[in-house]
Structure formats: C-alpha cells, structure tokens
Amino acid sequence: MVKFGILGAGAIAGTFCDAVNGIQEHLHAVASRDLEKAEAFAKTHAIPKAYGSYEELLDDPEVTCVYVATPHAFHYEQMKMCIEKNKHILCEKAFTLNAAQAKEIFELADAKNLFVMEAMWTRFLPTILEVKKLIDEDVIGDIFQIDANFGFRADKKPKDRLFDPILGGGALLDIGIYPVTLANLFLGIPDSFESNVTFHPSGVDLCEKIRYFYPEAEAVLTASFKEDLGTEATIYGTKGYVTFPGFHSAQVATVYNNNHKVVKMIEHKHLVNGMEYEVFETVKCIKKRCTESSIMPHETTLQIMRQMDEIRHSWNFRYPQELAENNI
Secondary structure, eight states, rough: OOEEEEEEOOOHHHHHHHHHHTTTOEEEEEEOHHHHHHHHHHOOOOOSEESSSHHHHHHTTTOOEEEOOOOOOOOOOHHHHHHHTTTTEESSOOOOSSSSHHHHHHHHHHHHTEEEEEOOOOGGGGGHHHHOOOOOTTOSSSSEEEEEEEEEOOOTTTTTTGGGGGGGGGHIIIIIHHHHHHHHHHOOSSSSEOOOOOOOOSSEEEEEEEEEEEEEEEEEEESSSSOBBBOOOEESSSSSSEEEEEEGGOSEEEEEETSSSSEEEEEOSSSSSSSSHHHHHHHHHHHOOSOOOOOOOHHHHHHHHHHHHHHHHTTOOOOOHHHHHHHO
C-alpha cells in the first residue's frame, strides 16, 4: 500500500487530496509549519495524522510517498530532506527553480532507488493522450503551428506568492510551464526561441510571449498574470487542426479537417478533478519499484527546466537563491 504524506496545506494540496480520496488511494499525514492549519486541513480531507513541521512527517515510518505542494523555491531543499528519509516523491511543478537543482535531485534519488516524478498533471490526462495518439497517426498531418495561452489577472494581491521572488514567483514557472509543455509534447525541443517579457514591480515576470522555432513549425506561447487570456490552445496541421478550450486540464478536444468540419470529438471527463491520473501513475510506479515514470521521465522534466532557464537567461532574470548559490 502506498501511503501519501503531504508537505504544505494550501489550495493545490487540497485538490490533490480530493483526487487521492476520490480514487480510494491512501492519505496518511499532512504537515504545515502551522499545526492548527495542518489539523484543520487533515480534518477537511480525512487525513489520519497532522504535523506542525515537515521533519515530523518525514520521520513517520508509515509515509511511503511525499507529495510536495509548497512554493517552487522550497522544492529543492524539501526533496533533499525526503530523499534523506528514504521517501518516494511526487513534486508539484515547477519541479525546482532551475535544471541544476532538478538534476541533483534525480541523481540523489537514483542513488537510493527512490521514485521521483514532477506532478505535471496535463501529461497524464486521457484527452491529451488520445490527441497525441491521433496526431502520431497523422490525422491532422504535419504540425506547422501551435498556439497556446495561459493567463489570468492576479495583480489584485501584490503580496501573493506569485509575485514574490523569494518564493519562486513569476508567470513562467507557475503557468508558462503549461504552454511550454504542450509545445514539447507535440513538437519536441525547439531549435531556437525568442521572447519578450514584462516584469512586475517585485522583479518577477508578470507576462511573456515566447516563440519556439522548429525546422518546419513554430509555437506561439503566452503566459500572463496581467490579463485573462484563458487556457485555449490550437494545434495546426497540414490536414486539419485540434482545438482545446482548456488544454492544461483538458477534458475535451475537437479535431477538424481543413474545411473546418468536425472529424472527431474527444471527451474524457475527469473521474475526480484531473489530478487522479498522476496519482494512478505514481502508485503504479512505486508498486513496480520503478524510479521514474515513462509518461513523465526525469529527462522530460530536465528538458523543460533547461528551456525555462534559457528563457529567463534571455531576460537576465535570476532568483535570489540562484544569485546566492551561483547555481546557474
């Protein structure tokens, strides 16, 4: 039996717990730096144990796998703590602040035969997987363009973690990772890119437009905390195109031919909220004693992190921790 321990008691952790409970997997403990918050969270989500420190949770011998649901900036150190305590890990995206940190985590985990995976839930969704299969079968021909947006207004709360450089804030790591992931999933690693960015007064990226260039295609990727862009995406091919009304949490996609006639409607409603599919994969891999997932392998996380590093480099943007540690 895989028993999950949860680091962090925020909104995303709650969504994860709903998914785990909804598919009758096993939540064992939650930890927060605020014991009262942990206890309230545990009560809400029917979790047997609550801890007022992360160390206490990691010392619990019944915890099999730790779901890391804290801000990006804490993932690296907390995952190192998990590995020291021989815990398997499912860590929220963005996995770390940069590729150097991610590489170290994977190496440490591999040395101890521990499973580690980035919780990029989009890659596990049945609708995404079916679209990928259809495109691989040449239903829309050769892809020549992908357009993907992810944007919402977040500037009403200036002290939010989204704008705090110490917490790894900024649009790219938080939501830009979704359009970047979509481009990689369907077109692979780009040959080159160009981008423009607007910074928030706090110093993090508020919004950006990124263009990925491939030999026969390009991807136009937008992320923003400034305006409500929605989460629409379109994949254009030589024989037709696919539209997603909400690609990051995709339940529905529509395939069209070049005459704009519907070829196929794809619909896979979430069993719970969409996060259950990464839970299925995590439990399966741990039970099979795998150290990584074939759907979300370590190298895929590293590729995305390297690309986001390069994008931030082009903006001359570093996080305070990176400047202090000289990681990149």
